[in-house]
Amino acid sequence: MDYLLHIAILSSIYSLAVLGQNYASGYTGLISINHGAFMGIGAYAGAILLKWYGVPFPVAFLAAGAATGLAAWLLSFPLLKLKGDSFVLVSFGFSFIAFNLFLNWRGLTNGALGLKAIPGPELVNLLDNTKIIFLAILLALILITLWGLHKILQSSYGVVIRATRENQKVTQIAGHCTDSYRRSVFVLSGVITGIAGLFLASYISTIDPTLFNYHLSVLLLIMAILGGLASLKGSIAGATLLIVLPELLRFLGLPNSILAESQQISYGLILILLMYYRPVGLFGTYKI
Amino acid sequence: MKKFLLPLLVLSLAACSGGEQGESDVIKIGYIGPMTGDAGSYGHDTKKGIDLYFQEHPTIQGKKVELIYEDAICNSQSAASAATKLVNIDQVKVIIGGQCSSETLGAAPVTEQHKVILISPVSSSPEVRDAGDYVFRMYPSDAIVGQTLAEEALKYERIAIITESTDYAEAYHDSVLHYLVQAQEVTPVVDEIVQPNTADFKTILQKVQNAKADVLLSIMQTPVKSGILVKQAAELGITAQIYGTDTLAGDDFEQHAKNAAKGVKMVIVAEDDSRAEVKEFKKVFGNFQAPVIFSLKSYDAAHVLADAIEAVGYDSDAIKQWLYDMPGREGLGGPIEFDEYGENNSQAGSVKVGVEDPATGRIVFELLREEP
Amino acid sequence: MQIILNGLIVGSAYALMGIGFSLIYSTVRYFNLAYGMVAVIGAYVAYTLMNSWSLNYVIAMLAGALVAVLIGMLSSSILFKPMVRRGGSSLVILVASFGLLIILQNISALIWQNTTRALSISDRILPGYNLFGLIITPNQLMIGAVALLMMLILELFLKKTRYGMAIRAIGDNQELTKVLGLKTEQIILAVYVIGTFISAISATLIALEIGIRPTHGVTLVIKAIIAAIIGGLGSIRGALLGGLLLGVAENLGIYFLGGQWQDTVAFTLLAVFLLVRPEGLFAKKRLVSVN
Numbered sequence: 001m002d003y004l005l006h007i008a009i010l011s012s013i014y015s016l017a018v019l020g021q022n023y024a025s026g027y028t029g030l031i032s033i034n035h036g037a038f039m040g041i042g043a044y045a046g047a048i049l050l051k052w053y054g055v056p057f058p059v060a061f062l063a064a065g066a067a068t069g070l071a072a073w074l075l076s077f078p079l080l081k082l083k084g085d086s087f088v089l090v091s092f093g094f095s096f097i098a099f100n101l102f103l104n105w106r107g108l109t110n111g112a113l114g115l116k117a118i119p120g121p122e123l124v125n126l127l128d129n130t131k132i133i134f135l136a137i138l139l140a141l142i143l144i145t146l147w148g149l150h151k152i153l154q155s156s157y158g159v160v161i162r163a164t165r166e167n168q169k170v171t172q173i174a175g176h177c178t179d180s181y182r183r184s185v186f187v188l189s190g191v192i193t194g195i196a197g198l199f200l201a202s203y204i205s206t207i208d209p210t211l212f213n214y215h216l217s218v219l220l221l222i223m224a225i226l227g228g229l230a231s232l233k234g235s236i237a238g239a240t241l242l243i244v245l246p247e248l249l250r251f252l253g254l255p256n257s258i259l260a261e262s263q264q265i266s267y268g269l270i271l272i273l274l275m276y277y278r279p280v281g282l283f284g285t286y287k288i
Numbered sequence: 289m290k291k292f293l294l295p296l297l298v299l300s301l302a303a304c305s306g307g308e309q310g311e312s313d314v315i316k317i318g319y320i321g322p323m324t325g326d327a328g329s330y331g332h333d334t335k336k337g338i339d340l341y342f343q344e345h346p347t348i349q350g351k352k353v354e355l356i357y358e359d360a361i362c363n364s365q366s367a368a369s370a371a372t373k374l375v376n377i378d379q380v381k382v383i384i385g386g387q388c389s390s391e392t393l394g395a396a397p398v399t400e401q402h403k404v405i406l407i408s409p410v411s412s413s414p415e416v417r418d419a420g421d422y423v424f425r426m427y428p429s430d431a432i433v434g435q436t437l438a439e440e441a442l443k444y445e446r447i448a449i450i451t452e453s454t455d456y457a458e459a460y461h462d463s464v465l466h467y468l469v470q471a472q473e474v475t476p477v478v479d480e481i482v483q484p485n486t487a488d489f490k491t492i493l494q495k496v497q498n499a500k501a502d503v504l505l506s507i508m509q510t511p512v513k514s515g516i517l518v519k520q521a522a523e524l525g526i527t528a529q530i531y532g533t534d535t536l537a538g539d540d541f542e543q544h545a546k547n548a549a550k551g552v553k554m555v556i557v558a559e560d561d562s563r564a565e566v567k568e569f570k571k572v573f574g575n576f577q578a579p580v581i582f583s584l585k586s587y588d589a590a591h592v593l594a595d596a597i598e599a600v601g602y603d604s605d606a607i608k609q610w611l612y613d614m615p616g617r618e619g620l621g622g623p624i625e626f627d628e629y630g631e632n633n634s635q636a637g638s639v640k641v642g643v644e645d646p647a648t649g650r651i652v653f654e655l656l657r658e659e660p
Numbered sequence: 661m662q663i664i665l666n667g668l669i670v671g672s673a674y675a676l677m678g679i680g681f682s683l684i685y686s687t688v689r690y691f692n693l694a695y696g697m698v699a700v701i702g703a704y705v706a707y708t709l710m711n712s713w714s715l716n717y718v719i720a721m722l723a724g725a726l727v728a729v730l731i732g733m734l735s736s737s738i739l740f741k742p743m744v745r746r747g748g749s750s751l752v753i754l755v756a757s758f759g760l761l762i763i764l765q766n767i768s769a770l771i772w773q774n775t776t777r778a779l780s781i782s783d784r785i786l787p788g789y790n791l792f793g794l795i796i797t798p799n800q801l802m803i804g805a806v807a808l809l810m811m812l813i814l815e816l817f818l819k820k821t822r823y824g825m826a827i828r829a830i831g832d833n834q835e836l837t838k839v840l841g842l843k844t845e846q847i848i849l850a851v852y853v854i855g856t857f858i859s860a861i862s863a864t865l866i867a868l869e870i871g872i873r874p875t876h877g878v879t880l881v882i883k884a885i886i887a888a889i890i891g892g893l894g895s896i897r898g899a900l901l902g903g904l905l906l907g908v909a910e911n912l913g914i915y916f917l918g919g920q921w922q923d924t925v926a927f928t929l930l931a932v933f934l935l936v937r938p939e940g941l942f943a944k945k946r947l948v949s950v951n
Contacts, residue, residue, distance in 0.1 A: 003376045031751060078935055085691060085750065086934045089885065093927030100924045103453050104481070112455045113415060114364070116397065206397050208364060208455065218758070225755065260324075260359070260366075261766040268766070271759030276743060279752045287749075325774040326873075361774065453920055482919040485879065487776070487870035488670065490797075491914045494662050512776040516871060522785045523797035544778045544871065548785040 005131040007247060012138035013200050014239035018223045019145050019232065020192030025221065026230030026286050027153060028185045029165035032091040033217045034075070035193045037098030040212030042068045042194025043201035044102065044109055047118045050202070057121040060198060068194025072187045080182055095214040102209035114208025118201050138199060145192060146232055161185055165286070193220075222267065226274060228284020237282055242267070315348050315602055317593070318374035319357045320367055320385025320395055326510035327362035329538040329577035330387045334409055337586030338384055340573065341594070348597045360386055362510065364394025364455065371395035375402045381604045382407070382597070384589050387582075388509070389413030389456040396420045405604050407593055407611075409586040412534060413459045417629045422608055424630035426585045426592075426621070428557060428637075433534070434463035436637030437555040440531060441468065441503050448478035448501035448528060450492055450517065454509040460533055461507050477501055484509065487516045493524050504528040508535055511578070515544030522548035531555065537640070537653045538578040549642040549651035557581050558638035558655055559621055569620055579653070581621055588619030662794050663911045669800045670869070671907020672807035676862035677880055678887025678899035678906075679814065680855035686894035687827060687851045688744070690753040694735060694760040695859060696881025700874070701768060702728030702860025703867045707777050717781045717802075725860035732856030733849060735760060741848070761877060769874045776871035779864070799868040806865055810858055811900065818896070823850045859884070886930045892940025901941055905929075 021035045045067035046060035055063075075094060082090055102109050109115070121137060124130040152158050163171040164178045172178050201207045219242065227238025246263040254262055280287050319338060322331040335357065342353050356378050358370035367386050374380045375398060382405040386392040392411040399406040400420035408416065408425040412433060416425055441447045447468070451461040468474045477499040480492050496504055504526065508514045514536040521530060522545075529551075536554040545552070559566055559581045566584065570576075573583060592611070600606035616625035616634070623634040640653040681695055706724030709715045715723070739760060743753050781802055788797035796804075818824035826847050863872075863880055870876070887906050891898025906926060913925030933940065 006372070006376070078931060082934055082938075085754070086889075086938060088751070088754070089889070090927075090931045090934055093930055096923045096927050100483075100921060103483075104920045106458075112453050112458045113393075114455065116393075204368065204397075206364070206368070206394065210363070211365060258770060260361070261769050264766040265763050268759040268762030271762070272739070272756050275748065275752050275756035275759065276739075276746075279748065279755075324769075326776055328773065328775050450919075480919055483922050485875065486919075486922060490666050490869075491663055491911045492919050494666070495915060512871070515778070516776075519785050520797075520869070523788045523799065524795055525787050525790075540775060544776075546780075546783070546785050 002129070002131065005129070005135060007244060009131060009135050009138060009203055011240040011243045012135065012142060013196050013203065014220070014223065014243055015236040016138065016142055016145060016199070017193045017196035017220055018227065018235040018239040019142070019149065020189040020194075020196065021220045022224040022227070022229060022231070022235040023149055023192065024186055024189035025224055026228075026234075026284065027158075027165065028161055028182055029286070030080075030182065030186060031088050031221070032079075032186075032189075033088060033214065033221055034091040034094045034098070035189070035220045036212050036214065036216030036218070037095045038068050038072065038190045038193040039197030039200060039216060039220075040098060040102055040209070041071050042197030043207050043212065044115070044197075045194070046198035047115045047201040047207055048108065050119050051115055051117065057119075057123075057202075061195065064194050064198035065191040068197070069187050069191040071194075072190025073183065076183045076186045080179060080186070092214065092217070095217040099209055099213040102212060109209070112208060114206055115201075116206045118205045118207065120202035120205075134199075134203065141195070141199075142236070149232060157181070222271060225279075225281050225284075226270065228281030230286035231281070231283040234281055234283035313351050314354045315351050315597060316354050316356060316378060316380045318371075318378065318380040318383035318385065319355055320360050320370045320374070320383055320391055321357075321387040322362040322391070323357065323359035325361040325363075326512040326540065327388055327535075329511060329540055330362075330410065330582060331359070333576060333578040333583045334387050334586040336573065337409070337583035338590045340569075340583075341587050341590035345594060348594050349601065353594075356380065358385075360388070360391040360394070362388035362390055364390040367391035367394035368398055371398035371404075371406075375399065375404050381405065381602055382593060382607065384409065384586070384593065386411060389416060389459070390454065390509075392416050392423070392425070393419060393455060396423050399423070403604050405593075405607050405611075407589050409589040410534075410582050413456050414463055415455070415459050417631055421630075422604065424611055424626055424632075426589050426619075426624065426632050428633045428635050429631055430460045430533075431463045432633050432635075433555060433557060433637035434460055435467050436639070437505060437531060437533065438464045438467040438472075440553070440555065440639060441505055442472060442474060444503035444529070446499065446501045447474065447476040447503055447505065448480075448496040448499060449476050449505045449507065450478075450480050450482060450489065450496070451507040452484055452509050452513060453481050454484050456535070457507045457509050464505065464507070487513060489517045489520050490524060493517075493521050493526055496528060497524065497526055501528045504530045506530055506532045506536070508532070510535055511538035511541035512544060515541040515549075518545040518548050518552055529553065534579070540577075542650065545651075547644075547651065550644055552642045553656065554640050554642075554653060555637040556640060557622065557635050558640065559584050561655075563620075565620055584619070584621030588621050588624060591619065592617075592624060663915050664908055665794050665796065666800075667908030667911035668904055669796075669804050669907070670866070670911070671904035673803050673862045673866045673903075674883045674887050674906050675900045675903025676807050676810055676858050676865075677884035678891065678903045679811070679896050680858035680862070681881070681884040682888040682891070682893055682896065682899040683827065683858075684851050684855040685888065687848055688736075688740070690740070690744075690750040691757065691885070692735075692740065693754065693757040693881050694764060694877075695732075695757075695855070696863075696879070696884060697761045697764040697768070697874075697877030698728050698731050698735065698856055699859035699863035699880060700872060700877045701731060701764065702856075703779065703864040703872045703876075704768060704772050704777070706864045707772075707779050707867070707872055710779070717779075721861060721864040724864055725857050728860035729853050729856045731764075732852045736848065736852045741845075761881070765874045765877050768877075772872075772874075774874060776873045777867075778871050779867040781868065802868060803865045806861065810861055814854070814858070814896070817854070823847070827851055827854075883926070886926055888940075889930060890933045890940055892942040895940065895942040898940050898942035 024030045042064035046064035049055045050060045124133040223238035228234030360367035360370045389411040392408045396419035406423045410427045412427050412430045414431045451457050514532050532554040534556040596607045596610045639656040641656045642651045645652045702724040705727045706720040709720040788795040887903035888899045891902030
């Protein structure tokens with residue numbers, strides 16, 4: 001039972017992160033490989049405040065969102081000037097730079113030693129099994145985000161965003177400042193993913209820079225593509241599948257020495273098969 | 289979403305049915321270590337040391353011992369997953385691990401939360417001291433062993449330090465620096481960091497050479513990195529005396545450093561070679577991939593744990609108390625007594641130096657004989 | 661000084677990786693991320709040949725490169741060509757190539773384990789040679805010499821042979837290649853052969869310094885991409901310069917900023933070029949954009 005809650009919580013955290021990723025990548029065509037770094041920023045911002053300044057959780061929540069939003073905003077200036085493959089490359093590069101910062105800025109992040117004993121929301125202590133309320137908070141957050149994003153995408157603002165994805169030039173000619181639209185999407189996607197990062201930090205209670213390197217960014221993108229770009233429920237599906245599948249492999253009784261590699265090979269196979277047969281992913285509507 | 293409910297249901301039934309662990313006729317002991325990766329030599333030897341003990345003593349309280357191994361690749365995230373799996377799925381109450389300090393530090397939050405004993409044979413980071421109430425370790429803290437390294441460094445004028453940015457290496461570096469700067473007010477002339485994913489030290493070594501350092505402390509996570517550093521230093525003609533930490537020697541080090549290892553020194557806890565039991569152990573063990581002391585410590589860890597369970601049963605709180613209360617004893621790897629932090633700081637570091645074995649031509653590490 | 665020499669030597673290996681990558685990109689117009697991993701497998705094969713059959717370094721390197729070429733050709737025919745035919749965009753193929761990289765990386769980990777394998781020219785570690793006050797190690801000499809040789813051979817090939825001319829032409833004008841009597845598919849195969857061969861040689865050379873481990877696949881393809889982009893995708897001379905520049909910049913960064921910022925320096929260099937001069941040093945083709 002505890003184990004199921006554990007899987008459910010991880011799936012929820014990643015689902016939230018992928019909602020952020022998909023919002024940027026699926027709906028705006030910004031195929032970014034830096035959301036792992038965003039999770040890291042949210043995680044570290046919240047963890048530092050929670051652990052060393054003892055702030056109440058809601059404050060850390062706001063701080064995580066704000067810090068990541070700020071980082072996304074700053075990053076958007078150089079990044080949004082680029083298109084297509086160059087965007088992908090620089091975004092990928094940012095995940096390395098962010099990793100270096102997490103690792104080297106020892107005064108702030110404690111470097112390779114990481115942060116330990118990060119507290120979670122006080123609410124979870126209401127029940128003996130802290131996981132239950134933690135999961136409940138996450139699910140509520142996911143629902144709110146789903147509802148919020150849905151509303152945004154349905155609005156006239158959302159129409160412009162999708163138009164920008166299809167053809168930026170035409171949208172500009174129609175009179176829209178596409179850059180500020182794309183920037184706002186990027187920032188919001190960062191905020192959402194940053195908050196997911198905070199919950200990750202609180203849940204596993206120890207974080208270190210290696211958690212947030214390019215592997216995480218790639219994983220988030222794969223989850224988004226698998227579930228389907230430009231599909232909100234696809235984000236959740238993709239995240240959950242890629243959390244549950246490796247756990248299933250564990251039960252196959254594979255000898256330990258090849259388990260990790262087998263999991264990775266299965267990721268690779270999924271990617272290739274997806275790209276070959278169904279690049280839109282499970283529920284997606286946007287073809288890259 | 290509906291399609292997920294059925295498999296989830298099945299999974300939950302499976303998980304729950306495996307959950308209830310009443311009186312079982314098996315004693316489960318978990319193992320967390322680097323079975324693969326650059327630190328694989330440690331995983332291999334420590335696992336073998338533990339296996340050796342349980343081959344000789346297969347039962348505790350009449351029940352068979354079952355060892356469950358998890359690979360943590362010298363990585364704290366993997367160790368946390370490994371611990372989660374061992375604790376939640378296998379329902380172990382005692383784990384011998386991690387080996388790399390990163391592993392112990394990663395596993396500890398999980399084991400602490402579930403009140404599972406975590407006894408590490410060879411983790412040495414000072415951080416492990418505060419890792420938890422149920423965390424014990426056999427190997428002295430780097431705060432102590434590192435002091436020996438610092439004292440060695442102080443014999444020279446200009447000290448250079450190269451550290452890998454990993455948790456073990458950085459904590460070790462901090463201990464050494466603390467001793468140098470705080471206690472002795474000496475500042476290194478070069479204090480550089482290298483990224484964990486690279487192995488080209490040449491430019492940093494050039495910095496060391498340019499600063500005219502006469503001693504170089506190499507604080508790396510694994511023998512592989514140490515080996516590559518020593519190799520490149522030799523090629524560049526670095527004249528400074530190189531010192532490594534416990535993570536220097538091993539088969540992997542030798543593979544990379546080859547003859548360049550001659551004259552390299554390392555600070556490590558040394559085993560007492562003169563004892564008959566140690567000689568016997570070495571004979572039975574066979575081929576060592578890592579320093580002998582690691583296998584001895586793992587054997588001792590298994591022994592201490594087995595005695596604890598034999599005395600008080602498979603109850604982690606009772607075992608914990610037993611370990612804290614345990615009177616000092618002599619293990620194969622040296623004295624064992626746990627202080628209030630669960631540390632065993634009864635030994636200091638020794639200096640070993642790489643010498644050429646005339647029989648094989650290979651470089652082996654032997655205790656440095658102090659000149660009068 | 662010494663640092664610049666270090667940078668130039670390692671940069672020449674990066675340059676080889678970049679040249680091979682640029683060559684392939686200029687013909688197929690997609691990014692193949694598995695490129696770096698295939699190269700590393702070539703190095704692994706060389707390692708196995710040296711260790712198990714005591715082959716000499718150079719022979720083992722060539723043999724390893726041939727195996728890599730085989731894998732490269734297979735990946736092109738079995739995976740990439742069909743995907744292109746199905747109308748996959750360059751981004752789709754990029755993602756698929758990443759999947760291939762992951763698979764190859766983990767298969768390598770299963771075969772050769774995750775520990776770093778050592779590769780050396782000789783049994784003993786020898787001190788470097790002193791040349792005008794600069795030290796050049798035997799490994800560095802080997803890397804520099806072989807890289808130079810490879811580049812010369814490539815230059816000759818591109819200028820003198822039919823395939824070579826077709827490769828140079830295909831980027832500018834596909835019609836021209838038909839005049840030379842070669843089909844596009846043959847040319848694609850040719851660039852895969854050459855590009856993969858060069859990359860495997862490069863990986864085996866770099867292995868002398870840093871050993872071989874599965875994660876080097878990603879590391880090397882990143883270096884290749886940075887070198888190729890700085891130099892201007894599709895330009896051989898550009899990739900050469902890009903690789904050298906990358907090597908020197910990295911080492912200067914290590915010396916003056918500290919080893920911990922190595923990756924940051926590399927990627928900042930990439931970002932600066934993409935923002936300020938996206939066509940690279942020797943503009944030939946702009947990066948294909950998705951839109």
